[in-house]
Amino acid sequence: MTETEPRICVHGLGYVGLPMAAVLANSGYEVYGFDVDPAHRSDLTEGSFDLEEPDLDRFVRRALEDGLTIVSQPQEAEFHIICVPTPYDKDLDRTDLSYVEAAGKTVAEQLREGDTVILSSTVPPGTTAGRLREVLEESGLSASEDITLGYSPETVLPGNTLTELRENDRIIGTVAGGPTDRIVALYDSFVSGDVRTADATTAEFVKLIQNAYRDTNIAFANEIAKLAHEFEIDSREAIAMANEHPRVEILRPGPGVGGHCIPIDPLFLNHGNDIPMLIETARRVNDGMPEFVIKLLSAALSDLEGSRVALLGVAYKGGVSDVRETPSLVIAEELLERGVDELRLTDPYVESDDIDYELSSLEESLNDVDAAVLVTDHPEYGALSPKTFVDRMRGNVIIDTRAMLDEDRWETAGINMYQV
Numbered sequence: 001m002t003e004t005e006p007r008i009c010v011h012g013l014g015y016v017g018l019p020m021a022a023v024l025a026n027s028g029y030e031v032y033g034f035d036v037d038p039a040h041r042s043d044l045t046e047g048s049f050d051l052e053e054p055d056l057d058r059f060v061r062r063a064l065e066d067g068l069t070i071v072s073q074p075q076e077a078e079f080h081i082i083c084v085p086t087p088y089d090k091d092l093d094r095t096d097l098s099y100v101e102a103a104g105k106t107v108a109e110q111l112r113e114g115d116t117v118i119l120s121s122t123v124p125p126g127t128t129a130g131r132l133r134e135v136l137e138e139s140g141l142s143a144s145e146d147i148t149l150g151y152s153p154e155t156v157l158p159g160n161t162l163t164e165l166r167e168n169d170r171i172i173g174t175v176a177g178g179p180t181d182r183i184v185a186l187y188d189s190f191v192s193g194d195v196r197t198a199d200a201t202t203a204e205f206v207k208l209i210q211n212a213y214r215d216t217n218i219a220f221a222n223e224i225a226k227l228a229h230e231f232e233i234d235s236r237e238a239i240a241m242a243n244e245h246p247r248v249e250i251l252r253p254g255p256g257v258g259g260h261c262i263p264i265d266p267l268f269l270n271h272g273n274d275i276p277m278l279i280e281t282a283r284r285v286n287d288g289m290p291e292f293v294i295k296l297l298s299a300a301l302s303d304l305e306g307s308r309v310a311l312l313g314v315a316y317k318g319g320v321s322d323v324r325e326t327p328s329l330v331i332a333e334e335l336l337e338r339g340v341d342e343l344r345l346t347d348p349y350v351e352s353d354d355i356d357y358e359l360s361s362l363e364e365s366l367n368d369v370d371a372a373v374l375v376t377d378h379p380e381y382g383a384l385s386p387k388t389f390v391d392r393m394r395g396n397v398i399i400d401t402r403a404m405l406d407e408d409r410w411e412t413a414g415i416n417m418y419q420v
């Protein structure tokens with residue numbers, strides 16, 4: 001690395017910021033990683049963390065050995081990249097931008113003429129050119145003349161973070177017609193995908209419509225599953241056949257949509273307008289899926305009250321330990337409210353500390369239950385054997401929300417199978 005190579009300060013070292021800081025450090029940049037959480041900073045400094053994706057874990061550890069310095073105060077740098085949370089405040093019906101504002105204020109204290117600031121958090125369109133610009137300009141520097149202010153969304157898929165961080169195409173948007181070349185050069189130095197440019201508001205919008213698109217498509221699949229049930233049709237068989245058409249590609253029905261992004265980001269689109277109808281309806285369809293799963297279960301058991309039920313999988317999707325917005329916990333809460341006597345939860349990836357429920361092993365969770373509900377499509381569940389269930393359960397009902405189990409084989413083994 002030459003002395004002219006820019007220094008980079010990454011603000012917020014969570015799911016997005018930490019891999020970003022690591023990829024920059026491993027590309028040869030001098031990177032400062034700042035997070036407001038002192039416990040998180042010291043865990044990173046001492047190496048006492050365990051990222052669920054092993055390749056990512058090794059990658060971050062390598063960066064921490066050389067190139068990435070965890071700092072307790074933001075540092076002066078030629079680039080500041082902001083990756084802080086942007087939760088949706090359901091009571092106020094708007095995005096909580098307080099973390100972006102707080103990060104903007106600390107960046108403003110370090111800012112010098114010629115520096116570049118890039119927001120990477122998911123935000124409502126207009127945030128970078130609006131609120132963030134105002135906060136940064138409190139430094140006395142102008143976003144149109146003295147600094148470059150840009151937005152670049154992160155699109156990594158949890159479970160495949162490292163590959164997507166390096167390979168996904170990127171969009172770089174700047175405000176006030178600011179130059180994109182420096183930011184493009186930075187991303188080009190570690191991204192193998194295409195790097196495209198736009199204005200910041202377009203870049204913010206693109207990120208939101210990508211997730212709204214996915215949410216809407218999953219909602220379509222879920223609605224098809226409910227309709228198929230009504231007509232006593234196997235939804236998966238029908239979808240597979242429909243997908244043989246060259247212009248049809250229906251996604252997989254399931255227990256609902258979880259995760260940190262897809263159930264939240266579409267809500268950012270109705271800021272200052274009441275246009276979304278399809279997008280909001282899709283949200284409602286997906287949020288209604290836990291109820292559909294419970295409907296299947298209660299029909300199969302005839303009485304939920306006093307029953308014992310095992311939920312297989314707590315994470316929001318297969319192969320990850322993330323429980324944010326997971327349909328599994330919605331189902332759990334609702335089942336307890338409806339009088340289920342004993343509820344067992346099991347998950348090969350999730351730790352008990354991360355949820356308000358005790359976790360059991362798969363085998364323990366099945367002992368003497370009336371029904372098991374497969375909620376998460378963890379790859380391990382594809383290899384389950386009906387014998388384990390028949391030997392341990394007192395009932396014989398299985399709701400397979402992901403259609404992972406071979407219906408004929410399980411039915412032959414004496415299981416009453418229901419699929420979403």
Ligand SMILES: NC(=O)c1ccc[n+]([C@@H]2O[C@H](COP(=O)([O-])OP(=O)(O)OC[C@H]3O[C@@H](n4cnc5c(N)ncnc54)[C@H](O)[C@@H]3O)[C@@H](O)[C@H]2O)c1
Pocket residue numbers: 011012013014015016017034035036037040083084085086099102103120121122123154155156157158260261
């Ligand atoms: N998780 C994903 O897969 C994903 C993917 C794409 C985009 N996003 C978006 O990226 C943003 C960050 O998400 P995340 O999942 O990394 O969040 P996260 O909660 O995992 O991490 C955010 C980190 O920022 C820190 N922080 C909060 N305020 C700060 C401040 N003022 N200065 C410095 N650090 C601060 C927190 O302590 C935390 O460690 C969000 O807008 C999210 O919607 C997330």
Ligand SMILES: CC(=O)N[C@@H]1[C@@H](OP(=O)(O)OP(=O)(O)OC[C@H]2O[C@@H](n3ccc(=O)[nH]c3=O)[C@H](O)[C@@H]2O)O[C@H](CO)[C@@H](O)[C@@H]1O
Pocket residue numbers: 154155156157158210211214218221251252253254255256257258259260261262316317318
């Ligand atoms: C546009 C897009 O791809 N965005 C990705 C998304 O990442 P994600 O992990 O949230 O996305 P999914 O894997 O789609 O899972 C979401 C939920 O939908 C369920 N599901 C999925 C497919 C299906 O056919 N049927 C389903 O029921 C699944 O189980 C889970 O609960 O947001 C990130 C942050 O913005 C992005 O960075 C990342 O690119």
